[in-house]
Amino acid sequence: EAQVTQNPRYLITVTGKKLTVTCSQNMNHEYMSWYRQDPGLGLRQIYYSMNVEVTDKGDVPEGYKVSRKEKRNFPLILESPSPNQTSLYFCASILRLVAGGNEQFFGPGTRLTVL
Protein backbone atom coordinates (compact mmCIF):
# COMPACT_ATOMS: atom_id res chain seq x y z
CA GLU A 1 0.00 0.00 0.00
CA ALA A 2 1.28 3.43 -0.99
CA GLN A 3 1.73 5.53 2.10
CA VAL A 4 3.52 8.32 3.90
CA THR A 5 4.33 7.69 7.53
CA GLN A 6 5.27 10.24 10.16
CA ASN A 7 6.57 9.75 13.67
CA PRO A 8 5.74 10.67 16.29
CA ARG A 9 2.08 11.51 15.80
CA TYR A 10 1.97 13.57 18.98
CA LEU A 11 4.80 15.27 20.83
CA ILE A 12 4.94 17.61 23.80
CA THR A 13 8.34 19.09 24.48
CA VAL A 14 10.01 22.06 26.12
CA THR A 15 11.69 25.11 24.67
CA GLY A 16 15.20 24.46 23.39
CA LYS A 17 15.13 20.66 23.40
CA LYS A 18 16.15 19.41 19.97
CA LEU A 19 13.69 17.13 18.23
CA THR A 20 13.27 15.31 14.94
CA VAL A 21 10.05 14.36 13.19
CA THR A 22 10.56 11.53 10.76
CA CYS A 23 8.84 11.11 7.41
CA SER A 24 9.06 8.11 5.13
CA GLN A 25 7.40 7.27 1.81
CA ASN A 26 7.28 4.00 -0.12
CA MET A 27 6.31 5.39 -3.54
CA ASN A 28 9.82 6.15 -4.83
CA HIS A 29 8.94 9.82 -5.34
CA GLU A 30 11.76 12.25 -5.91
CA TYR A 31 9.95 15.25 -4.47
CA MET A 32 8.92 15.62 -0.84
CA SER A 33 7.76 18.54 1.27
CA TRP A 34 7.02 19.66 4.82
CA TYR A 35 4.12 21.90 5.80
CA ARG A 36 2.81 23.37 9.02
CA GLN A 37 -0.91 23.94 9.52
CA ASP A 38 -2.18 26.69 11.80
CA PRO A 39 -5.81 27.77 12.34
CA GLY A 40 -6.83 30.51 9.93
CA LEU A 41 -3.58 30.25 7.96
CA GLY A 42 -4.03 27.00 6.07
CA LEU A 43 -0.88 25.05 5.25
CA ARG A 44 2.42 26.79 4.74
CA GLN A 45 5.41 25.13 3.15
CA ILE A 46 8.50 24.86 5.35
CA TYR A 47 11.01 23.04 3.14
CA TYR A 48 10.94 20.85 0.10
CA SER A 49 13.31 18.41 -1.53
CA MET A 50 13.71 17.62 -5.23
CA ASN A 51 15.91 14.56 -4.70
CA VAL A 52 18.56 13.07 -2.46
CA GLU A 53 20.82 15.82 -1.09
CA VAL A 54 18.75 18.53 -2.83
CA THR A 55 16.59 20.69 -0.58
CA ASP A 56 15.28 24.24 -0.63
CA LYS A 57 13.41 26.65 1.58
CA GLY A 58 9.68 27.09 1.41
CA ASP A 59 7.73 30.02 2.75
CA VAL A 60 8.42 29.60 6.49
CA PRO A 61 11.82 27.91 6.95
CA GLU A 62 13.06 29.84 9.99
CA GLY A 63 13.81 27.58 12.93
CA TYR A 64 13.74 24.36 10.92
CA LYS A 65 16.25 22.12 9.19
CA VAL A 66 15.80 19.16 6.89
CA SER A 67 17.96 16.48 5.36
CA ARG A 68 17.51 14.04 2.49
CA LYS A 69 20.12 11.32 2.66
CA GLU A 70 17.87 8.64 1.21
CA LYS A 71 15.04 8.99 -1.29
CA ARG A 72 12.43 7.52 1.04
CA ASN A 73 13.18 9.62 4.15
CA PHE A 74 12.84 13.35 4.74
CA PRO A 75 13.17 14.23 8.44
CA LEU A 76 12.28 17.63 9.88
CA ILE A 77 14.62 18.89 12.58
CA LEU A 78 13.92 21.56 15.17
CA GLU A 79 17.27 22.27 16.79
CA SER A 80 15.92 24.69 19.40
CA PRO A 81 12.12 24.58 19.42
CA SER A 82 10.16 27.60 20.59
CA PRO A 83 6.49 27.95 21.54
CA ASN A 84 5.67 29.62 18.20
CA GLN A 85 6.51 26.30 16.53
CA THR A 86 3.56 24.67 18.24
CA SER A 87 1.59 23.46 15.24
CA LEU A 88 0.32 20.53 13.20
CA TYR A 89 2.98 19.32 10.78
CA PHE A 90 2.43 17.39 7.57
CA CYS A 91 4.90 15.64 5.35
CA ALA A 92 3.98 15.13 1.70
CA SER A 93 5.40 12.92 -1.01
CA ILE A 94 4.90 14.40 -4.46
CA LEU A 95 4.10 12.59 -7.68
CA ARG A 96 4.96 14.91 -10.56
CA LEU A 97 3.14 14.15 -13.78
CA VAL A 98 4.52 14.60 -17.29
CA ALA A 99 1.13 15.90 -18.42
CA GLY A 100 1.29 18.60 -15.80
CA GLY A 101 0.20 19.10 -12.27
CA ASN A 102 1.10 16.87 -9.42
CA GLU A 103 -0.48 14.92 -6.65
CA GLN A 104 0.75 15.35 -3.12
CA PHE A 105 0.31 12.39 -0.80
CA PHE A 106 0.11 13.60 2.77
CA GLY A 107 1.13 11.83 5.92
CA PRO A 108 -1.23 11.62 8.91
CA GLY A 109 0.30 14.64 10.65
CA THR A 110 2.34 15.30 13.77
CA ARG A 111 0.86 17.52 16.45
CA LEU A 112 3.69 19.31 18.23
CA THR A 113 3.35 21.34 21.41
CA VAL A 114 6.35 23.34 22.65
CA LEU A 115 6.02 24.56 26.24
Next chain:
Amino acid sequence: AQSVTQLGSHVSVSEGALVLLRCNYSSSVPPYLFWYVQYPNQGLQLLLKYTSAATLVKGINGFEAEFKKSETSFHLTKPSAHMSDAAEYFCAVSAPSTDYKLSFGAGTTVTVRA
Protein backbone atom coordinates in the same frame (compact mmCIF):
# COMPACT_ATOMS: atom_id res chain seq x y z
CA ALA B 1 4.09 34.75 -6.84
CA GLN B 2 0.90 32.81 -6.34
CA SER B 3 -1.77 33.04 -3.65
CA VAL B 4 -5.36 32.03 -3.05
CA THR B 5 -8.17 33.49 -0.99
CA GLN B 6 -11.00 31.34 0.25
CA LEU B 7 -14.15 33.29 0.97
CA GLY B 8 -15.84 32.10 4.13
CA SER B 9 -14.09 30.15 6.84
CA HIS B 10 -17.25 28.22 7.71
CA VAL B 11 -20.10 27.00 5.53
CA SER B 12 -23.17 25.21 6.84
CA VAL B 13 -25.48 23.36 4.44
CA SER B 14 -28.46 21.06 4.76
CA GLU B 15 -28.16 17.49 3.62
CA GLY B 16 -29.17 17.37 -0.03
CA ALA B 17 -28.45 21.05 -0.64
CA LEU B 18 -25.87 22.56 -2.96
CA VAL B 19 -22.35 22.93 -1.62
CA LEU B 20 -20.47 25.97 -2.94
CA LEU B 21 -16.99 26.84 -1.71
CA ARG B 22 -15.33 29.93 -3.14
CA CYS B 23 -11.70 30.33 -4.12
CA ASN B 24 -10.04 33.24 -5.89
CA TYR B 25 -6.45 33.11 -7.00
CA SER B 26 -3.67 35.50 -7.83
CA SER B 27 -0.88 34.37 -10.10
CA SER B 28 1.74 36.01 -12.31
CA VAL B 29 1.62 33.02 -14.69
CA PRO B 30 -1.16 30.68 -15.83
CA PRO B 31 -1.74 28.66 -12.67
CA TYR B 32 -2.32 25.10 -11.65
CA LEU B 33 -5.18 24.95 -9.13
CA PHE B 34 -6.15 22.28 -6.64
CA TRP B 35 -8.81 21.47 -4.08
CA TYR B 36 -7.91 19.26 -1.12
CA VAL B 37 -10.15 17.86 1.62
CA GLN B 38 -9.14 17.14 5.20
CA TYR B 39 -11.34 14.90 7.33
CA PRO B 40 -11.00 15.18 11.11
CA ASN B 41 -7.66 13.93 12.41
CA GLN B 42 -6.43 12.99 8.97
CA GLY B 43 -4.04 14.29 6.34
CA LEU B 44 -5.13 16.04 3.18
CA GLN B 45 -6.56 14.22 0.18
CA LEU B 46 -6.69 15.57 -3.39
CA LEU B 47 -10.26 16.22 -4.60
CA LEU B 48 -9.48 17.60 -8.04
CA LYS B 49 -7.02 19.72 -9.99
CA TYR B 50 -6.89 22.09 -12.95
CA THR B 51 -3.81 21.99 -15.16
CA SER B 52 -4.87 24.08 -18.19
CA ALA B 53 -6.92 21.42 -19.98
CA ALA B 54 -10.71 21.45 -19.54
CA THR B 55 -11.96 24.39 -17.50
CA LEU B 56 -14.64 22.27 -15.80
CA VAL B 57 -12.90 19.69 -13.68
CA LYS B 58 -14.61 16.72 -12.07
CA GLY B 59 -13.18 15.16 -8.96
CA ILE B 60 -13.91 12.46 -6.46
CA ASN B 61 -17.05 12.16 -4.34
CA GLY B 62 -19.21 14.11 -6.81
CA PHE B 63 -17.30 17.40 -6.52
CA GLU B 64 -16.43 19.61 -9.46
CA ALA B 65 -14.81 22.99 -10.00
CA GLU B 66 -14.74 25.49 -12.82
CA PHE B 67 -11.71 27.57 -13.75
CA LYS B 68 -12.76 31.09 -14.75
CA LYS B 69 -9.81 33.15 -15.88
CA SER B 70 -11.83 36.35 -16.25
CA GLU B 71 -12.93 36.11 -12.62
CA THR B 72 -9.67 34.56 -11.33
CA SER B 73 -11.83 31.98 -9.59
CA PHE B 74 -11.87 28.24 -9.03
CA HIS B 75 -15.01 27.59 -7.00
CA LEU B 76 -15.84 24.08 -5.77
CA THR B 77 -19.38 22.71 -6.00
CA LYS B 78 -21.36 19.61 -5.24
CA PRO B 79 -25.03 19.43 -6.19
CA SER B 80 -26.23 17.49 -3.16
CA ALA B 81 -24.44 17.44 0.19
CA HIS B 82 -24.03 14.25 2.19
CA MET B 83 -23.26 14.01 5.87
CA SER B 84 -19.91 12.49 4.92
CA ASP B 85 -18.91 15.77 3.22
CA ALA B 86 -18.36 17.41 6.60
CA ALA B 87 -14.67 18.31 6.52
CA GLU B 88 -12.24 21.16 5.93
CA TYR B 89 -11.54 22.11 2.33
CA PHE B 90 -8.44 23.84 1.04
CA CYS B 91 -7.84 25.56 -2.27
CA ALA B 92 -4.22 25.68 -3.46
CA VAL B 93 -2.28 27.20 -6.36
CA SER B 94 1.08 26.63 -7.96
CA ALA B 95 3.01 27.79 -10.99
CA PRO B 96 3.43 25.08 -13.64
CA SER B 97 7.21 25.27 -13.56
CA THR B 98 7.32 24.81 -9.79
CA ASP B 99 4.22 22.75 -9.18
CA TYR B 100 5.79 21.11 -6.15
CA LYS B 101 5.45 24.45 -4.35
CA LEU B 102 1.83 24.80 -3.30
CA SER B 103 0.33 27.89 -1.73
CA PHE B 104 -2.78 27.05 0.27
CA GLY B 105 -5.77 29.10 1.26
CA ALA B 106 -6.86 29.38 4.89
CA GLY B 107 -9.46 26.66 4.49
CA THR B 108 -13.26 26.40 4.70
CA THR B 109 -14.94 24.15 7.23
CA VAL B 110 -18.14 22.54 5.98
CA THR B 111 -20.81 21.31 8.35
CA VAL B 112 -23.80 19.37 7.05
CA ARG B 113 -27.14 19.59 8.87
CA ALA B 114 -29.48 16.63 8.87
